[in-house]
Amino acid sequence: MRILLVGAGGVGTAITRIAARRDFFEHMAVADYDPTRAEAAVAALGDAGSRFSAHRVDASDRAAVTALLTEHRCDVLLNATDPRFVMPLFEAALAGRAHYLDMAMSLSAPHPDRPYEECGVRLGDAQFEQAELWEKSGRLALVGMGVEPGLSDVFARHAADELFDEIEEIGIRDGANLTVEGYDFAPSFSIWTTIEECLNPPVVFEKDRGWFTTEPFSEPEVFDFPEGIGPVECVNVEHEEVLLVPRWVDARRVTFKYGLGDDFIGKLKTLHALGLDSTAPVTVASDLGPARISPRDVVAAVLPDPATLGDRMHGKTCAGTWVKGTKDGAPREVYLYHVVDNQWSMREYGSQAVVWQTAINPVVALELVAAGTWAGSGVLGPEAFPARPFLELLTAYGSPWGQREQ
């Protein structure tokens, strides 16, 4: 297998470090808008970097991406950029006759009149619209294959296959006790993406009603996370699992709740009240003259790059899927989860916990695709494939998952 990795930020860099220890692929070309980032990712691999090369590419330039795929004879494009670039990369992969894998799906747009009641354009809609083209080409677009979405969807499929006869609710629950020394406020993941998922109307699925939306930060609940993280207040946010899981797994209700905490929610609400979450350009004075810039890009620019904070971070992050239903006629409630301790991921891989946890899952998935264990064509979510091989390989990577009966 030959891979084109687009994006050498925090997640992309962690992908190279994880993949370098595995022998399922022949070559990985690492490309970024900023070539120094791609070069730094490859250089950091040292002797283990002989199967990697660094390149420059503009992820929004379909033709350039397709040319890079062809030039390096890549079988698959692995997208590790932010969600703005999903569509150009997804389309470039198809044009280049490559498989495609991403960790976030094409963006949503709120309902024009009833944004907090009905869906407008849903996450992934633009990708699923092209499913037939992918099926015809015999190529696989494996979408939402990070940790959340990704491993969380694998957990949902595993629960349906092996742990439940009937499922009442699947609720993805994400929480952490991470702190960053020396910063008042330093998000541990891309603020651009965090704003996108937290301020968009959260989406909920109910079997009788289909997909619908609510007010941001709705239905707060305190969820008790394992391995010493403890109780964290979680609220509904927009996330791919709610769109993916019901397509392949039978459940009466699917939700996603994120353990943001009061302080973070307050800051996001302020950004929104001021209009600083907006991606619509405004004109400001610059060294180049009056320039059109996106306020959200400025928020990202003033905050520290989360990928560089690993040395100052402490604590653990937990991603997981809570499932409620029945097995053999008896009620059952299970939380399937994956915890990463920042101290461990920094020591083992030099990557902070949140980006490392995102990065390991697409590498595991690619190894399953390379082996033919996961095979298919079209636009498919992680829950379209058998879960057990994935969970076993994840454990073999040295990163086991857990199951808690509750």
Next chain:
Amino acid sequence: MRILLVGAGGVGTAITRIAARRDFFEHMAVADYDPTRAEAAVAALGDAGSRFSAHRVDASDRAAVTALLTEHRCDVLLNATDPRFVMPLFEAALAGRAHYLDMAMSLSAPHPDRPYEECGVRLGDAQFEQAELWEKSGRLALVGMGVEPGLSDVFARHAADELFDEIEEIGIRDGANLTVEGYDFAPSFSIWTTIEECLNPPVVFEKDRGWFTTEPFSEPEVFDFPEGIGPVECVNVEHEEVLLVPRWVDARRVTFKYGLGDDFIGKLKTLHALGLDSTAPVTVASDLGPARISPRDVVAAVLPDPATLGDRMHGKTCAGTWVKGTKDGAPREVYLYHVVDNQWSMREYGSQAVVWQTAINPVVALELVAAGTWAGSGVLGPEAFPARPFLELLTAYGSPWGQREQ
């Protein structure tokens, strides 16, 4: 008198409307970085605009400003820009042998090691350093001559001259009950300046100790404002009066407290925690390529222009000076104040209350200078001049002030 007004934003435009009704000057040249703003201000005067002309000028370009003063034979430069441009305009006026008047003083810089205990560079320091040059040239720089600083300083001088024998404390107190229809958050005054004064370490004067600083938003107190505004929580902020009043008026303590309210304080704290209050340039993508921009300029760009909100605003704004001391051996406490009702200022002048209240005071002061009632040379604050003529002329302008014994 011939006047060069630099700045045709909200305050500058209100100045033209107030001045157009007075006959103490011969000509007012109105200049702005954006010539369409200057033209709009003059055009709005209609038939009353014959003594006004519109021009383009970059307020940071000393030579261009001096040339404009000479070209239009101006006796005085009236600075209605934001405080970043105080020093170039102040120096351009001296070079052009004109008097100078502003409504905010040269900017402060915090103490490098003990920002919340000691002053670093104080507001106005850079201007007072040049006092001798102004004295020698026989020209007057009347600094801090808006409403606060400005009218508030006149009140302090009036209290010292006529109402008290000994003054224990002079506390400027500013509060409002303004609301803006249709906006979650819409500051009624320049957000650039509001951030500057609220997030800098607040300065306090005590006779035994001199000037010193505290933490932002310190010493909260509820002050009861007159004319139906009622009680508002006020906190210490950095303001020119604390630097000006002790130079000419004998008081044991001088403070400035602003009625910001919890919600506004929370938003300012968030901007600060994220670094969005900063004026240090960051690089972001723009239509012109990677551009260096100031995050605080972006905050200003995403918020509605306060000068345009008059039609949606409701309520009153109050500026005033609370004085505590003794008169004829008996304790006395007085609040001298000036209230503007937005409905009135919109109907009478088409200007919203906060900018109108700032704008009237420099016009009154210029009229006193033109008449020779206020005369002097050097760098002087409003309290360096007799207060009674100012207060009488303010009343004659149709905008009376009040006095409350407490």
